[in-house]
Amino acid sequence: MPEQIMSEVLDNRRVGEYHVLSLTAPGIAETARPGHFVTLAMGGEESSMVLRRAFAIHQIASRGVYGGTLDIAVSVQGRGTTWLAARRRHDVVSLVGPLGKPFSLPKQGVSCVLVGGGYGSAPLFLLAQELRERGCRVDMVIGASTEAALFGVLELKRLASSLTITTDDGSAGVKGRVTDVLEQTIDRAGADVVYACGPMPMLAEVARISTKRRVYSQCAVEEAMACGIGVCMTCVLPVVGDDGVTRMVRSCVDGPVFRGDRVRWQDIGTVPSDAFGAPETEVVT
């Protein structure tokens, strides 16, 4: 059950191009699972920014007097995230979470490859820890445009059996994209499951490669959301259900984690003509 609380900022630190905020989250941190996200209101009560921003839960901890706390990674992109990155210790923010459907975890110790694009690696920390505790082998691939846009290289090295880094400009690791090295990583690790978080084109390619290699994949999508709780219907994408029917489903409550082979990646941004409830004939206006 999600909670809506006033949360205190405990810490705000720079990590590469990003900010990591630690927030008090009693009642949220305790029930959070890898892949869950939270939303934060921007700019205070009278803010002209009326929509919350969504952030994957990066870490959770229990810190004595504060109870449960959680960390989020913030990439400064617009007015909202600029405001959020300027929060300091003891500032108070409105926090809702945990939200969404988390990653499904294997019942036994299988081999897992975790793929993160940009700060999409943030939610993979919790996931890697959880998988390790279940006796899973964890191999990681993280990539970004440049070295500064990579998130969490040092810590991930400790969490994973192997860590492969890619950058578009070759400033760190292999020059290229995560998907250029994914197939060989799957082979080397003898992977049973691929988990991924990052931009849509990356997820589409991760899903395609995984399916081609007959590996089960789970992708955490990043769709623009207005509410994050399932009432506004803005964050939909075409996903094939168990019954074979494509529906426009909400990434906030039906996701953000989806089976890679179920999302119709090439049709994102459209309503496929065979989707449930799609117009029977194209309306020409």
Place this chain on the structure above:
Amino acid sequence: MSRALISTGGGRRGEASRGSTVDMSTDLAGIALPSPLLTASGCAAAGKELDAFMDITQIGAVVTKSIMLKPRAGRATPRMSETPSGMLNSIGLQGPGIESFIENDLAWLAQRGARTIVSIAGESVDEYSRLASKLRNVGGFEAIEVNISCPNVADRGQVFACRSESAAQVIQAVRRNSDSRTPIFAKLSPDVTDIVEIADSVIRAGATGVSLINTLLGMVIDTRTLRPALAGVTGGLSGPAVRPVAVRCVWQVRQAFPDVPIIGMGGIRSGQDALEFLLAGANAVSVGTAVFNDPSAPLRIHQELAELLAERGFARAADVISYAHRPEETTPVRSAEDDGGVEDWDFISE
């Protein structure tokens, strides 16, 4: 420099009990509601998701997302863009269709003990008739809100609510196919020259009351992609940015129709905003976009409104409805300047 005559006290924490003496019960077209606070259609789905954040049986009623005859996938994404103090949306009435709505959503709301106002939308007069008949057969709701003003349909800008004749035809059809005791609210668009004229036509056609206002048609262009921000190109503008337009519409319709039930909505996010709508003449208010930011907003606003009413000496919420329309007081109000005092000399620095 001048002293405020009336303090506009905001919601003060720790004084929550102040408003508990105010009678917040509301009569909306004969329906007894425990609160004038409702959800707004399209911003609360069918109540279930919000029930995790607030007890939906404590607010006046849940106004459900406009339901159509058949399942509908809606428009392509992006469907949303944040704007200054508001947002633009182009959802395109995505929904499961009336059969599934009745079987699942309406049944859940009834079992939960919530009061429900069902919003319906159609592409033709006949579709509205069929929606009304289906609802009449099942019951289990308090009223119907007829969405004749959603800007996100195929015939953009040419919504039923833009013309008196088409607006009246839809309302007549719904009235004819509904139980005569079911209140019918026509939800109107502010994108018209004279909203009073449209209100007049729907009331003559059998509407019990009106819901004011739906979103305003707007547009955002993304200056990075150099294209419209929404896949649907245009969308409906909502949020605090539209509030003065909504208050004006409620005011004008209330002036023309002193006794017609009005549900007011448009950018309400605080008790003070809700109070403004009641003063303008709304009998109840819907909270829409604010729910996206604060999922328990309707209940919070209920409490804030109760406190504001108590501070102003109102014992009943019903007494403040249309209060801003009262004749000018004949006794002259003492101006701030008469008080003298040091404030007048603040501009002289020493």
